[in-house]
Amino acid sequence: MAEKSPVKEAASSESIPISNSNQLKPSPQFPSKFSSQTAPNSEVPSTPTSRPPSADADVVYVPSYSRWFSWDKIDSCESRFLPEFFDGRSASKGPGLYIYYRNSIIKLFRVNPSRKITFTDVRKTLVGDVGSIRRVFDFLDHWGLINYSASSALSKPSKDTGSYIKSSDSPSVESPSSAAPTSKHSSNSRRICGACKSLCTIACFVCDKYDSTLCARCYVRGNFRVGLSNADFRRVEITDEAKADWSEKETLLLLEAIMHYGDDWKKVAQHVGGRTDKDCVAHFVKLPFGEEYLRHPLSNDDESGFETNKRMCLTPLADASNPIMAQAAFLSALAGVEIAEAAAQAAVSVLSQVDGITASRVGIGSLERNSKRESEISSNGDTNQNALERAAYADANSLLDKEELDIERAITGITEVQMKEIQDKFLRFEEMDLQTEKERQQLESMKNLLFIDQLNLSFRRNYT
Amino acid sequence: MKSPASASWKAPLKFRMPTAENLIPIRLDIEVDGQRYKDAFTWNPYDPDSEVVMFAKRTVKDLKLAPGFLPQIVQSIQSQLATFRSYEGQDMYVGDKIIPIKLDLQVNHTVIRDQFLWDLNNFDSDPEEFARTLCKDLGIEDPEVGPAVAFAIREQLYEIAIQNVTSARENRISKKGRRAAEHFTPSKASGAALDLMKLFSFRSSVVRKRKEWDYYKPVLDLLSNEEVDALEAKEERSGR
Numbered sequence: 001m002a003e004k005s006p007v008k009e010a011a012s013s014e015s016i017p018i019s020n021s022n023q024l025k026p027s028p029q030f031p032s033k034f035s036s037q038t039a040p041n042s043e044v045p046s047t048p049t050s051r052p053p054s055a056d057a058d059v060v061y062v063p064s065y066s067r068w069f070s071w072d073k074i075d076s077c078e079s080r081f082l083p084e085f086f087d088g089r090s091a092s093k094g095p096g097l098y099i100y101y102r103n104s105i106i107k108l109f110r111v112n113p114s115r116k117i118t119f120t121d122v123r124k125t126l127v128g129d130v131g132s133i134r135r136v137f138d139f140l141d142h143w144g145l146i147n148y149s150a151s152s153a154l155s156k157p158s159k160d161t162g163s164y165i166k167s168s169d170s171p172s173v174e175s176p177s178s179a180a181p182t183s184k185h186s187s188n189s190r191r192i193c194g195a196c197k198s199l200c201t202i203a204c205f206v207c208d209k210y211d212s213t214l215c216a217r218c219y220v221r222g223n224f225r226v227g228l229s230n231a232d233f234r235r236v237e238i239t240d241e242a243k244a245d246w247s248e249k250e251t252l253l254l255l256e257a258i259m260h261y262g263d264d265w266k267k268v269a270q271h272v273g274g275r276t277d278k279d280c281v282a283h284f285v286k287l288p289f290g291e292e293y294l295r296h297p298l299s300n301d302d303e304s305g306f307e308t309n310k311r312m313c314l315t316p317l318a319d320a321s322n323p324i325m326a327q328a329a330f331l332s333a334l335a336g337v338e339i340a341e342a343a344a345q346a347a348v349s350v351l352s353q354v355d356g357i358t359a360s361r362v363g364i365g366s367l368e369r370n371s372k373r374e375s376e377i378s379s380n381g382d383t384n385q386n387a388l389e390r391a392a393y394a395d396a397n398s399l400l401d402k403e404e405l406d407i408e409r410a411i412t413g414i415t416e417v418q419m420k421e422i423q424d425k426f427l428r429f430e431e432m433d434l435q436t437e438k439e440r441q442q443l444e445s446m447k448n449l450l451f452i453d454q455l456n457l458s459f460r461r462n463y464t
Numbered sequence: 465m466k467s468p469a470s471a472s473w474k475a476p477l478k479f480r481m482p483t484a485e486n487l488i489p490i491r492l493d494i495e496v497d498g499q500r501y502k503d504a505f506t507w508n509p510y511d512p513d514s515e516v517v518m519f520a521k522r523t524v525k526d527l528k529l530a531p532g533f534l535p536q537i538v539q540s541i542q543s544q545l546a547t548f549r550s551y552e553g554q555d556m557y558v559g560d561k562i563i564p565i566k567l568d569l570q571v572n573h574t575v576i577r578d579q580f581l582w583d584l585n586n587f588d589s590d591p592e593e594f595a596r597t598l599c600k601d602l603g604i605e606d607p608e609v610g611p612a613v614a615f616a617i618r619e620q621l622y623e624i625a626i627q628n629v630t631s632a633r634e635n636r637i638s639k640k641g642r643r644a645a646e647h648f649t650p651s652k653a654s655g656a657a658l659d660l661m662k663l664f665s666f667r668s669s670v671v672r673k674r675k676e677w678d679y680y681k682p683v684l685d686l687l688s689n690e691e692v693d694a695l696e697a698k699e700e701r702s703g704r
Binding site: 093100104108118119120121123124125126127128129130131132134 | 485505506507508519526607
C-alpha cells in the first residue's frame with residue numbers, strides 16, 4: 001500500500017486550480033486531466049509552509065499531501081484509515097455510505113470555506129450513527145480536506161494523531177505541525193525541502209517571494225504553489241554553502257589568482273588553498289562581477305534571462321509520466337544549464353556521427369554493387385569523377401533505403417490497425433450474441449413463471 | 465382453501481435492534497444553569513467508551529455550552545447505553561409483525577407527518593436509508609430533517625423491541641410455556657400490530673382502501689418564523 005501513494009503523487013502532481021467560473025488560472029504547469037464533476041471549486045497544490053497569497057473566495061486550498069482526493073473515487077489511504085466501511089461486515093455500511101458522508105461533509109465545509117466547520121454541525125445534518133460520522137470527520141480534518149486554512153496549518157495536531165499513524169504515509173500527516181519549525185530552519189545552511197521534507201543535498205531551489213525551499217526533485221515535478229513559476233526560483237548550490245561560505249580572504253585570493261593565471265583553474269585552486277578547482281570555478285561564476293574579469297560579452301541580464309528561458313523550457317521535460325524524461329530533467333536541473341546544454345549537444349553530434357557511419361556503411365555496401373556495374377561499363381574512369389559519383393550514389397541509395405523503410409513501416413502500421421478493427425468487431429458481435437442469448441433465456445423463464453401463475457389461478461378457481 | 469390461522473412461532477433471538485446496523489437512539493435533555501440542551505442522535509453501542517467522553521467534549525466545545533454540561537452529557541449517554549446493554553443478553557420473540565410507524569416531527573422550519581408500515585422481522589432494514597430517501601423524494605432542503613426522521617424511526621423500533629423483551633420475560637415468569645407463544649401475537653402489548661394472515665389473505669386485497677390513503681401519505685409543512693416561535697413558546701409552557 002505504501003508504494004502506491006508516491007506513484008499517485010507523481011501522477012497527479014500537475015493538478016490545476018479551477019475557480020468557480022471554470023476558467024483556467026494561468027499556471028506554470030501544463031494542465032492534466034482533472035475532472036471535477038460536482039464541485040465548481042477544486043484543489044490547488046500548496047506546500048504547508050506557505051500561506052495562500054490572497055483569500056480568493058472561489059478557490060479552495062488543499063494541502064499537497066491530499067492531492068489524491070476526488071469526488072467519485074476512493075483512495076487506498078481512505079480505505080486504510082477507515083476500514084469499517086470497506087470490510088463488508090455490514091451490508092448497509094459500505095463504500096457508498098462513506099462517499100455520501102465524505103462528500104456531504106466537504107460540500108458543507110465549502111459552502112463557507114473561511115469558517116471552520118464543527119463536528120456538531122456535520123453530525124446534525126447527516127443521517128447515520130455519530131461514531132462513524134466522527135471518524136470520517138476526523139479523517140478529513142487531518143488530511144486537510146476540511147478546515148484547512150493558513151491558521152490551522154500551523155497548529156499542532158491533536159492527540160488522536162497517534163491512532164492514525166500506521167504507515168509510511170505518516171510524515172505527511174504530521175507536516176502541518178512540522179511546517180512551522182522547518183520554515184525557520186530555511187535560513188540555516190541545512191536546507192529542508194518544503195514539499196517533500198527531504199534534506200536538500202546537491203542543489204535546491206529557493207523562492208524569495210514566499211520564502212520556500214524546494215529540493216531539485218520537487219522543483220522538477222512542479223511541486224510548488226500556484227502563484228509561482230519556474231522563474232521565481234533561483235538555484236542554490238548546497239555543497240558550496242554547506243562547506244562554509246567563502247571568506248573575504250579567500251575571495252580576494254581567488255580574484256588575484258584569476259588575474260594571474262586566467263583560465264588555469266588548477267593553479268587558481270592552489271593559490272587559494274583549501275578549495276578544489278571546481279569550487280573556485282563555481283564560486284567565481286557566482287560572484288556578481290565575475291563577468292568583468294572574464295571579459296565576457298554576456299551581461300548578467302542576458303544570462304539570467306537565458307536561464308529563465310531554460311527553466312520555462314524545463315516544464316515540458318518534467319512530465320512525470322515519462323520517467324526517463326523526468327530523470328533527464330532532474331539531472332539537468334542538478335547539473336546546471338551550461339553543462340546540460342553541452343552534454344546534449346555532444347550527445348546529438350555523436351548520434352549524428354553514428355548515423356553517418358551506418359549510412360555510409362550502407363552506402364558502401366550498395367556502392368560496391370554500383371562500382372562493379374561501373375567497372376563493367378567503363379574500365380577507365382577519372383578517379384575524381386568516380387569518387388564523386390560514388391559519393392552521390394551512396395547518398396542517393398541511403399535516402400532511398402530510408403524511404404523504403406518508412407513506407408514499410410507505414411504499411412505495417414495500417415495493416416495492424418485494420419486487423420485491430422476487425423478483431424474489435426468480432427468481439428462486439430460475440431458480446432451481442434451473448435446478450436441476445438441471455439435475453440432469450442430470461443424470456444423463457446418469465447414464460448414459465450407466467451404459466452405457473454396461470455396454473456395456480458385455475459386451481460383456486462376450481463376449488464372455490 | 466383455508467390456510468391455518470396460527471401464528472408462526474419463531475425461535476427466540478437475542479435482543480437487538482431489528483435493523484441492519486445495531487445502532488441505538490440516544491436522547492439528551494439536559495438543563496444546567498438555565499441553559500437547555502436538547503438533542504437526539506444515533507449511537508453505535510459497539511464504539512469504545514472513550515468515544516462517549518470525546519463526543520461529549522466536542523459537543524460542548526462546538527455548541528459553546530457551559531462546562532457543567534460535560535459530566536451530565538456523559539452520564540446520560542452512558543446510562544442509556546447501559547440500559548441497552550442490560551437488554552442485550554435477553555431473548556426476545558418476534559412473530560410476523562408489521563407495525564405502523566408514525567412520524568410527527570418538527571425540525572426547524574419543517575413539519576413532517578407520516579405513517580407507514582414497517583416489518584419488524586426484517587433485520588436488514590435500514591432507517592437511515594429510509595430517511596435519506598424520504599428527504600430526497602420530498603425535496604426537503606433542511607439537512608437536519610433526515611437524521612431526525614431516522615432517529616424517530618429507530619426510537620419507535622427500540623421501544624417495540626424492548627416491549628418484546630419485557631413481555632417475553634413476563635411470559636416466561638408466568639410459566640405459560642409453549643402455549644404462550646401461540647397466544648403471543650394477539651396478546652402483544654402494542655395492539656396496533658397487524659396480523660399478516662388477516663391482512664394479506666386472499667379475501668382481502670393487498671391494495672389499500674381509499675379511505676386509508678390519507679393516513680398513509682406523508683404530509684410536509686413549511687412553517688414561517690412566527691409559527692416556529694409560537695410552537696416553541698407553547699412547548700415551553702407545556703414543559704413547565
